[in-house]
Amino acid sequence: MIGLNPLKFWFVCGSQHLYGPETLEQVADGARTVASGLEKDGRLVLPIEFAGVATTGDEIADICRRASADPECGGLILWMHTFSPAKMWIRGLSQLTKPVLHLHTQLNGSLPWDSIDMDYMNLHQAAHGDREAGFMHTRMRLGRKVVVGHWSDPEVQDRIDSWMRAARAWNDWQGAGIMRFGDNMRNVAVTEGDKVAAEMAFGFKVDGYGVGDLVDKMAEFSDAEVEALANAYAEQYTLVPELQPGGEKRSSLLDAARQELALSAMLKAGNYKGFTHTFEDLHGLNQLPGLAPQRLMEQGYGFAGEGDWKTPALVRALKVMGHGKSGATSFMEDYTYDISAPGKELVLGAHMLEVCPTIAEGKPQLEIHPLGIGGKADPVRMVFNSKTGPALNASLVDMGNRFRLVVNKVNAVEHPDLPKLPVARAVWQCLPDFKTACAAWILAGGAHHTAYSLDVTPEMLDDFATIAGIELALIDENTSLSQFKQDLRMNEVYWHLAKGFTV
Numbered sequence: 473m474i475g476l477n478p479l480k481f482w483f484v485c486g487s488q489h490l491y492g493p494e495t496l497e498q499v500a501d502g503a504r505t506v507a508s509g510l511e512k513d514g515r516l517v518l519p520i521e522f523a524g525v526a527t528t529g530d531e532i533a534d535i536c537r538r539a540s541a542d543p544e545c546g547g548l549i550l551w552m553h554t555f556s557p558a559k560m561w562i563r564g565l566s567q568l569t570k571p572v573l574h575l576h577t578q579l580n581g582s583l584p585w586d587s588i589d590m591d592y593m594n595l596h597q598a599a600h601g602d603r604e605a606g607f608m609h610t611r612m613r614l615g616r617k618v619v620v621g622h623w624s625d626p627e628v629q630d631r632i633d634s635w636m637r638a639a640r641a642w643n644d645w646q647g648a649g650i651m652r653f654g655d656n657m658r659n660v661a662v663t664e665g666d667k668v669a670a671e672m673a674f675g676f677k678v679d680g681y682g683v684g685d686l687v688d689k690m691a692e693f694s695d696a697e698v699e700a701l702a703n704a705y706a707e708q709y710t711l712v713p714e715l716q717p718g719g720e721k722r723s724s725l726l727d728a729a730r731q732e733l734a735l736s737a738m739l740k741a742g743n744y745k746g747f748t749h750t751f752e753d754l755h756g757l758n759q760l761p762g763l764a765p766q767r768l769m770e771q772g773y774g775f776a777g778e779g780d781w782k783t784p785a786l787v788r789a790l791k792v793m794g795h796g797k798s799g800a801t802s803f804m805e806d807y808t809y810d811i812s813a814p815g816k817e818l819v820l821g822a823h824m825l826e827v828c829p830t831i832a833e834g835k836p837q838l839e840i841h842p843l844g845i846g847g848k849a850d851p852v853r854m855v856f857n858s859k860t861g862p863a864l865n866a867s868l869v870d871m872g873n874r875f876r877l878v879v880n881k882v883n884a885v886e887h888p889d890l891p892k893l894p895v896a897r898a899v900w901q902c903l904p905d906f907k908t909a910c911a912a913w914i915l916a917g918g919a920h921h922t923a924y925s926l927d928v929t930p931e932m933l934d935d936f937a938t939i940a941g942i943e944l945a946l947i948d949e950n951t952s953l954s955q956f957k958q959d960l961r962m963n964e965v966y967w968h969l970a971k972g973f974t975v
């Protein structure tokens with residue numbers, strides 16, 4: 473995937489100097505065993521580095537300062553092998569700017585019932601050492617993930633993996649840029665938002681460009697370069713006859729390839745991780761870019777239509793979280809429903825053109841059809857059905873005083889053929905059920921634009937919201953509408969006051 477930074481996670485073991493060098497040597501050995509043991513089954517997406525046993529406030533502050541300053545440190549995994557008086561941690565944790573996972577584990581899984589003595593008890597104190605740490609984290613209102621269980625437990629490792637993926641996406645957002653052609657599609661509300669607040673909250677910027685910059689860039693590519701890319705399409709996709717060499721619409725495919733070359737060059741030149749454009753501002757373009765966003769999303773860029781700059785950032789974040797899994801993450805829009813049979817309702821998701829082929833079942837087909845909006849020539853697009861299975865939709869909305877991440881678990885399902893539908897599509901059922909899910913989504917203010925993924929789990933997005941310090945509104949198999957409404961009301965109060973709780 474484009475633009476992924478190297479990243480590792482520091483494993484920090486808390487203790488105190490009172491135990492003396494002999495015991496601390498055993499603590500260090502135990503901590504090394506846990507740190508390397510977490511990795512050895514290969515369930516973690518990124519490496520762990522043992523960062524030492526911290527026994528004083530100065531050591532802890534030093535670790536936290538170095539972690540914060542290290543661009544390759546994705547976060548800290550903390551574990552108290554023994555007791556570590558937590559006032560020692562205040563200074564360090566106050567300076568820490570990286571995500572935290574508190575692992576509540578123990579070196580040994582079993583108690584040696586026949587031989588246990590006080591020496592053993594004093595060496596294996598996480599049961600209360602981690603409670604002392606937990607109090608301090610809670611007292612400082614430190615957003616963190618707490619994972620409990622023996623370090624060899626696959627479920628424990630999978631939960632750490634989810635957090636690593638969220639932390640990786642968070643790291644990816646810091647200093648990232650979204651390229652934006654034109655402004656918002658006129659009068660659309662949910663795709664608007666405060667870009668200053670977003671950069672403060674999330675660390676990514678949004679840079680505006682005129683579509684004329686894209687038109688100029690397109691002119692820089694030779695016909696031979698364009699032809700070469702169009703020929704490469706034929707190796708990956710099925711082309712309808714009119715787009716094949718000599719076909720009557722071949723020039724439209726060449727035009728789409730030229731758009732891709734220019735967009736790709738501009739994204740690379742500015743080191744961007746996503747982009748958006750709007751069909752209301754296409755001066756100098758012959759067709760709305762459709763194939764190019766599909767191809768660029770496939771390479772790892774985030775995208776959304778109509779000037780929506782939040783959803784490209786979110787699509788990118790989900791692509792980073794899912795990296796190394798199936799790769800199936802796309803920009804999506806709830807388009808239309810089959811609600812003829814209560815209890816069996818289906819949502820048809822698609823967009824005008826731009827659905828990412830990473831979610832495609834089988835080989836996409838390159839087609840060309842008229843587009844009834846934008847007033848331009850027929851655009852080229854890939855058409856395909858989505859893979860099926862557990863998936864989710866996520867939407868990032870600006871509530872005015874904060875951001876809210878709305879997430880709905882869904883199941884992507886098989887569906888009848890759609891011979892007349894000229895766009896890529898996915899069909900899903902919502903959890904817990906269509907009526908509850910849609911009512912909850914609408915009450916939460918979730919957008920029609922989403923990041924859709926078959927890789928990313930609610931746990932990853934929960935971890936991501938915790939790291940970002942934003943509200944998560946999760947709609948899943950456990951959602952009841954009355955409780956969800958109450959949670960939204962409580963969240964209004966909590967997030968309004970939250971900044972004041974740390975003092």
Ligand code: MN
Binds near residue numbers: 777778805823
């Ligand atoms: Mn749209």
